[in-house]
Amino acid sequence: MIGRHPLFHKKRRREPPVSSNMETGRSRLLIAGAIFSAAFIVVTGRLIGVTMFVEKSQPQYSRSSSKAILNISRANIVDRHGNLLATNLKTSSLYANPRIILDAREATKKLTSVLPSLDRHSIYQKLTQDRPFTWIKRHLTPRQKYEINMLGIPGLDFQTEERRVYLNAALASHILGHTDIDNKGLAGIERHMDTFLRKNKEPLELSIDIRIQHILRKELGSAISEFKGIGGAGIVMNVRSGEVIGIVSLPDFDPNIPANIEANTLFNRATLGVYEMGSTFKIFTTAMALDTDRISIRDRYDATHPIRISRFIIRDYHAQKRWLSIPEIFMYSSNIGSAKMALDVGIARQRAFLQKIGILHPSPVEISEIGLPLIPSRWREINAMTISYGHGLSISPMQLVSGVAAMVNGGVYHAPTFLKKSVKTNEKGRRVITKRTSHQVRRLLRLVVTSGTGRKAAAEGYIVGGKTGTAERVVGKKYKKKALISSFIGAFPMNAPQYAVFAMIEEPSGTKKTHGFATGGWVAAPVIGKVIKRIAPLLGIPAVDEKTAKIERQLAIDLIPKKKGKSRLASF
Amino acid sequence: MIQRATSFWMFLAIAAGIGLFILKYEVKSMEGKLAKIHEKTLNNLEATHVLKAEWSYLNQPSQLEDFGRRLLNLQPVEASQTIPIETIPLRPIQKSSEGTHPPAADQVPPQFAKIRREQ
Numbered sequence: 001m002i003g004r005h006p007l008f009h010k011k012r013r014r015e016p017p018v019s020s021n022m023e024t025g026r027s028r029l030l031i032a033g034a035i036f037s038a039a040f041i042v043v044t045g046r047l048i049g050v051t052m053f054v055e056k057s058q059p060q061y062s063r064s065s066s067k068a069i070l071n072i073s074r075a076n077i078v079d080r081h082g083n084l085l086a087t088n089l090k091t092s093s094l095y096a097n098p099r100i101i102l103d104a105r106e107a108t109k110k111l112t113s114v115l116p117s118l119d120r121h122s123i124y125q126k127l128t129q130d131r132p133f134t135w136i137k138r139h140l141t142p143r144q145k146y147e148i149n150m151l152g153i154p155g156l157d158f159q160t161e162e163r164r165v166y167l168n169a170a171l172a173s174h175i176l177g178h179t180d181i182d183n184k185g186l187a188g189i190e191r192h193m194d195t196f197l198r199k200n201k202e203p204l205e206l207s208i209d210i211r212i213q214h215i216l217r218k219e220l221g222s223a224i225s226e227f228k229g230i231g232g233a234g235i236v237m238n239v240r241s242g243e244v245i246g247i248v249s250l251p252d253f254d255p256n257i258p259a260n261i262e263a264n265t266l267f268n269r270a271t272l273g274v275y276e277m278g279s280t281f282k283i284f285t286t287a288m289a290l291d292t293d294r295i296s297i298r299d300r301y302d303a304t305h306p307i308r309i310s311r312f313i314i315r316d317y318h319a320q321k322r323w324l325s326i327p328e329i330f331m332y333s334s335n336i337g338s339a340k341m342a343l344d345v346g347i348a349r350q351r352a353f354l355q356k357i358g359i360l361h362p363s364p365v366e367i368s369e370i371g372l373p374l375i376p377s378r379w380r381e382i383n384a385m386t387i388s389y390g391h392g393l394s395i396s397p398m399q400l401v402s403g404v405a406a407m408v409n410g411g412v413y414h415a416p417t418f419l420k421k422s423v424k425t426n427e428k429g430r431r432v433i434t435k436r437t438s439h440q441v442r443r444l445l446r447l448v449v450t451s452g453t454g455r456k457a458a459a460e461g462y463i464v465g466g467k468t469g470t471a472e473r474v475v476g477k478k479y480k481k482k483a484l485i486s487s488f489i490g491a492f493p494m495n496a497p498q499y500a501v502f503a504m505i506e507e508p509s510g511t512k513k514t515h516g517f518a519t520g521g522w523v524a525a526p527v528i529g530k531v532i533k534r535i536a537p538l539l540g541i542p543a544v545d546e547k548t549a550k551i552e553r554q555l556a557i558d559l560i561p562k563k564k565g566k567s568r569l570a571s572f
Numbered sequence: 573m574i575q576r577a578t579s580f581w582m583f584l585a586i587a588a589g590i591g592l593f594i595l596k597y598e599v600k601s602m603e604g605k606l607a608k609i610h611e612k613t614l615n616n617l618e619a620t621h622v623l624k625a626e627w628s629y630l631n632q633p634s635q636l637e638d639f640g641r642r643l644l645n646l647q648p649v650e651a652s653q654t655i656p657i658e659t660i661p662l663r664p665i666q667k668s669s670e671g672t673h674p675p676a677a678d679q680v681p682p683q684f685a686k687i688r689r690e691q
Contacts, residue, residue, distance in 0.1 A: 071615040084628035090618070167628040214633035461651030534648045543651035 073162055074183050075196075076203035078175060079210045080245075080420045086176055086190070087209045088162040088183065092145045093138040093380030096127055100155035104128045107153045114147045138181060139163050161472040164190075166255045172213055175206070175247055175367060175418055176257035186258070187266065189418065191368045205420040207243035212236055215534045216246040220503055223527045224250055227508035227518060233270040233397045234527070235502040236535065239405035239491060241421055242414030242429070244365070245499065245539075247271075247398075269506070270367040274394040278471030278520070279333045280404070280489045281390030286330055286444060287407045288353045289341045291437040297557075300325050303336040309382050314339050317470075318453070321453060327557055330444045333468065335389040342388030343381065350384050356432045357403040357413055359395055364415045371396045373501040382544065397487075401502045404489050408445065408465075408497040411438040443557040446494045457490050457525035459532040463551065465497075466490030466528060468520035473507065483507045488524035492532050493541060501535075503527040 077086040101107055104127040112120050115137055124142040126134045138161065140148070145158060164179045165173075177188020185191035189206070195203060236246040249269040253261040267273065289295040303324045307314040318332045329337030342350055354360055362370045374394035376383045386392035398416055406413035412429035421427070433441075445465030448454040453468045466489055473483040487504035491497040503524045510516035514523070534545070544551065640646040 070614065070621060072621075083631070084624060087628075089622060089625060165625060167625055168632050171632070171634070204624070211633050214637070218637075219636070459651070461654075485608050533651065536651075537649045537654070542656055543654050544656070 055205075058474050061081075073459035074164065074198060075200045077189065077197075077206060078203045079172075079206055079208050079213075080243075081209065082203075082205075083210050084167055085172060085206070085208075085210070086164060086166050089165050091139040091161055091163045092142075092158040093146075093161045094136040094140060094148060094156060095159055096136050097155050097157070098127050098129045098134060101127050102154060107155070110151045110153060111148070111156075114151065115144060129491065160254050164255075168210060169256060170252045170254045171210060171217060172208060173252045173255050174249045174270065174369070175208060175365065176255060178253075178258050178261070180258065183249070187369065188268075188367045192366050204217075205237075207245060207418055207420045208247070208540070209245050212246040212535050213248065213540055215538075216501075216531055217248045217252075218249070219527050219530045219534075220248055221250055221507075223503070223523065224505055224508075227505060227511065227514075227523050229505040229508040229523075231269055231507075232503065234274070234504070234506040235270055235397055235401045235500075236531070237401050237405055237416060237500045239409040239497050239500050240414070241427075242402065242405070242416050243421055244398075244418050246535075247418075249273075255532055258450035266368075268369040269397070269504070269568075270342055271363060271367060271396050271398045272371045274317075274371040274374055274396050275485050275504070276391050276394050276471045276474065277400050277487065278390040278469035278485070279335075280400060280467050280487060280520075281387065281393075282330060282333065282338050282352065283404055283407055283441065283445070283467050283489070284357065284359070285338045285342050285345075285350075285388040286326065286352065287433055287437055287441050289345050289355075290326070290440050291433045292345055292349070293444075295326075295341065297326050297440055301329060301334075301337040301340045303329070303334045303340075305336075307336055307339055307385070309385065312382065312386075314385060327444060327447060331447055333389075333453055338388040342384050346382045347379055347381065350387065351379055353432075354393075356430075357406050358415070359393075359399055359403055361400040363396055363402065364417075365398060366418045373399065374545060390469060394474075397502055397504055400489060401500050404491070404502075405500045406432050407441045408491045408494075408500070409438070409439060410435050439558075442491075442494050442497065443555050445491065446555045447557055449490070453486060453519075453521040454488060454490070454525050456521060457488055457528040457532075459492070459529045459536070461546065462532050462536045462541065463493040463495055463546055463555070464490050464529065464532055465492070465494035465555075466525070468525060470519040470521075482509075484518050486518060486520040486523040488520050488528050490525075490528040490532070492536065493544070495551055498541060499539060501528050501531055503531070507553075 014118065072088040074088050076084060076088075078084055089535050096107075098104070104124060107127055108120055108124045112118050112122060118137060123136065126136065136156070140158075148156065150160075162183060164176070164183050166176060173188075175188055177185060177190040177192075179185050179190050185194040185197065189204070190197065193204060215547055216234045216236055220232050223229075224232045232248075232250050234246070234248040237244050247270050249267070249271075251265045253265040279470050290297060303316060303319075304321050308314070314335050316332070316334050316336055319335075320328070320332055320334070324332065324334055324337050326337075326341075328334070329341070331459075345353075351360075358364075360373060362372050362373055373396070376387075376392060383392055400413070402416040405416075406429075409429055411433040413432045414427065414429040442465060445467060446463070447465075448467055449457050449464050457464050457466050469485075469487040469489070471487075472479040473485055473487045485504060486508055487502065489500065489502045491500045505527075507525050508518040508519040508523045510522070517523075546552075
């Protein structure tokens with residue numbers, strides 16, 4: 001209809017070819033214009049984006065090139081008061097490009113004149129290789145670097161590297177461990193916390209106090225040399241938090257020179273070594289017995305005769321040959337009484353109790369050298385009896401100390417740790433015995449120091465309590481006579497214990513001064529006394545008058561409790 | 573009219589160019605300064621780091637103990653050398669006819685005497 005309208009017909013007819021070309025031109029221009037303006041808009045947008053907004057993928061050349069941050073590839077390790085224990089220092093290492101070396105013979109001669117420790121032959125071989133890189137010597141001193149520069153040999157160059165430095169040398173060697181030449185942790189904290197130390201910039205704070213560590217190491221070392229022992233271990237632990245304040249294993253090594261470390265000094269006696277601990281285990285046996293409803297401090301046991309069971313005989317070292325009260329069993333360290341006590345409690349309960357206080361598991365401390373406790377595969381009557389006085393079950397000193405800490409601190413087990421706990425983390429721990437039992441154990445431990453085998457551990461004013469332990473060393477399948485492991489586990493101040501102190505000396509021999517004795521009471525107990533005397537002021541524990549009525553009342557115990565309970569007859 | 577506009581734009585372009593040129597060089601020199609400061613800071617940080625390490629090395633407890641014994645004639649503290657703070661008696665109150673009065677100036681430690689003078 002519309003198409004037929006005369007007006008349209010007229011128009012169509014009038015269209016000249018020129019105007020149609022104009023139309024095409026105009027529309028092409030429009031399209032081109034649109035494309036160009038779109039392109040310009042994109043360019044403008046990009047320009048604004050690049051100049052005004054920062055993209056993440058964009059590298060920041062100008063900033064990254066100069067930033068005042070000290071980059072060290074491994075975090076420092078500090079003690080609980082912030083003293084540096086291990087840090088990385090920059091050193092120069094010498095390398096060569098043998099392809100540029102002009103005269104290898106001459107260069108070798110010059111190099112060995114400055115660095116006499118180098119082997120002439122191997123250096124010559126290195127310098128004549130056909131490769132662009134070879135290490136000559138790593139970690140040079142500034143003087144050596146200067147002298148090599150003065151030689152002016154083309155083809156030699158330095159690479160800045162970092163070297164792990166242990167500022168206290170051997171003082172905390174077993175806990176810190178050491179690293180290899182590429183700063184990879186090989187032992188101790190360095191190995192256990194390797195990824196942490198690589199990733200973190202902040203220093204790693206240990207629970208160790210180097211002053212305490214030093215005192216412990218020195219006193220233990222002088223006891224070992226006095227009694228000609230082959231080694232020893234010592235631990236100071238905060239019983240209320242589980243933090244280890246000092247831990248020593250002797251002999252030790254200087255971690256600064258990993259190449260010179262002798263294999264036998266690497267052995268960590270405090271955490272990796274497992275030993276039959278002897279009488280110190282009676283603390284656990286007695287606490288376990290007193291914590292049951294059936295056995296009380298007033299009970300007595302018959303220790304008149306040695307116990308014969310299968311082919312073993314259980315004897316007392318300080319035999320009294322009569323009925324003994326529980327405090328007496330503890331004080332005279334009666335094996336017979338302890339064995340009977342353990343049987344009274346029962347095999348299953350004994351095992352469960354030791355499990356609870358961490359004796360049957362490896363210690364959870366943060367180093368890689370941790371010993372597996374040696375536990376009897378079948379827990380029979382004879383095992384229960386020998387374990388009651390610390391034989392037939394081997395544990396590391398670290399396990400013993402954390403177990404005893406739970407016995408004296410009011411009955412709460414804290415996992416031992418080498419890392420500083422911040423004040424805010426108020427971990428509850430795990431209750432293992434009642435408060436009442438813990439109080440009784442404290443009295444018993446105090447009794448050993450005031451009138452038992454541990455008198456030499458006393459440190460006037462600091463109310464020390466503890467227990468001696470002497471065990472014969474197992475070599476192969478037999479006990480080696482005269483090869484003793486003499487130890488003492490103590491805690492102070494006994495009216496409200498804060499720290500546990502342990503010392504162990506391996507294979508000591510008696511001296512004239514000790515009348516030939518090399519037992520825990522003669523060898524290890526004096527170490528505890530000396531250590532506590534020196535560390536207590538540093539730990540902020542005031543000396544008190546031990547003879548005040550209040551303290552005596554807190555720790556008094558009747559050797560033969562007056563209110564006589566029923567006498568116990570053991571099952572055999 | 574057109575010429576005037578053109579010359580205005582040209583002037584503006586040249587001015588902007590010169591301004592940019594000056595700004596660029598200023599920024600460059602400031603960046604250089606910053607880099608130098610950073611380098612110095614880094615050097616100082618490194619030096620402090622080495623000094624801290626040296627300080628720890630020189631403060632080894634064994635060395636301090638040796639110095640204390642040898643040069644200062646010091647020994648570890650004995651329990652008998654300490655007393656609890658509660659046992660230290662308070663200074664007795666001096667009584668006179670006017671009642672209590674503070675001690676005379678020559679009886680007061682110098683640091684306290686100064687405070688009194690200021691009052």
